[in-house]
Amino acid sequence: MKSIPAQLLADYQSGTHTLAQCVLFSRLDGVEVALTSADVPVVVGGRTYLSDPGLTVTNIASTAGLAVDNLELRLLPDAAIITEADILAGRWNQAGFQLFEVNPRDPSHGINQLMEGILGEVTMQRGGYRTELRGIEQALQQSIVWVTQKTCRYRLGSASHKDGWCRMDLTSYTHAGAFTGIVNAQVWEDSGRAEPTNYFAQGTITVTSGAAQGLRFLVKQYASGQFTLALPAVIVPEVGDTYVAVAGCDGTRDTCRDKFANILNFGGEPDGVGEDELTKPADAYD
Template sequence: MKTLDAGLVAHLLGGVTTLCHCWRVARKDGAVLGFTDHDRDLVIEGVTYKAATGFTATAIEDQLGLAVSNLDVDGALSSAAITEDDLNAGLYDDAAVIIMRVNWQDVSQRVILRSGFLGQVTRGEAAFSAELRGLAAKLDQSAGRVFQRTCAWELGDSRCQIDLGAPAHHGTGTVVSVISSFDFTASGIGSFVPGIFSRGKIVWTSGDNAGLAVEVKAHSQGAPNAWLSLFLPMPRPIEVGDTFDITAGCDKRLETCRDRFANVVNFGGFPHMPGNDFALGYARQGDNNDGGSLFSSG
């Protein structure tokens, strides 16, 4: 149940209303944007809610449980506030959203209709559509320890304890040639072992993509430059001369943890966990069927 401001209650009971919707979007980079379906800008608590920005929402419908609600937010990519480059850069991913019903004649009279986070964003040629997930959707996500054969830790976190700032796991490079939106060659990292940056991360330090990060799909060494392939294209073109920081990657296998990082003591997986093939297996003549460990070296 929502508690309405006394002034808003009186306004609603007056017969004729002057109401509109306002959306407040707080991105992870700290930017706060406001939008309204009113025909002029409104200022609420220091945030200007822009009119005519091509930002509209479907009907709001609440439901029981943790399922994602049916509310979608649609907008025009031509808007000065929301650009295709910002969407491609992920600036709106998981952005916090507040939807309010506001008396545009007195913006102090307002009520919050929904709070949540932007979910899946789909883009067309001239517009985008974003799914708004309620606060309860966070409870529908898996939490806690995951038991699996591969490592559950993130390379370099407090449980892994690998120092990604160490010279053996970190480098700086410069783009020498651009092959495609995914692939390019770079100088400055030619001394590293081939493949060490596969599944690693690039953070651009100059160029149009400065400050953005992306995961490396593959890394190989050439003469004299290294070849890098990205999982996703950058939102803005990569140019020759762009510089970046790059850190090592890990495929989370026990062999990689042992041979590349010498960090088996902190390995977060269970490589000897029986799988479906083991559960469905059967004893065969000539196999080691004495009940002992299948992984013993003796």
């Protein structure tokens, strides 16, 4: 059963106190952002919740079952806290959040924990940002069964129920370097690379220094030290910035066997018959 601190409960019951919502965001890169809907910063548990971006939280829609609790959150742009470039670059994807209510005049009265989960899609609207806050029940909406397919369903290097049982040790397939040329937002170069053509195709490249530090990109093509990304980068590295690139896998049985020597863990069914073969009438086999 949910418990609300006695002093905060008294604030609710009095009807004369102004309550504010506070949200703590935790991005996957370790950055935390604390915001409040109050008109002044609020300090809770030693952390300052900023009021600058103009936080607005809609009413929470909550159910007693396993349906996903959700609500919307709106923010005004703030170059020092949440930038459009960071959003477009994916730094806020799958960020976690904790939402609670507090008496901003006296936070020592305690907090009323309202919701926690992950962010949904972040969009621009009327000069501000809008995002859906999805409750922890969202994880229960995901498919948990495998579907047969010709190519491997596992993520390269994974060893879990979530991403599959590839189990490939990628240490020898992971390579560090520094960019010697930036052609544009989608084509980057390292003249010191000597791997064969398309060695990194379908792999990833993660920038480890500079403005794009921490961002990871999918490699579409690779040849003679030139990486072509699947999509242009929003935040582009500069010459001299460092990176780590991981060899790619196209999911075929031949690649699993010949490139990674990992055929025992191949997660596809390349020899399976198609739907037409399974559903054709018996006399068609004569």
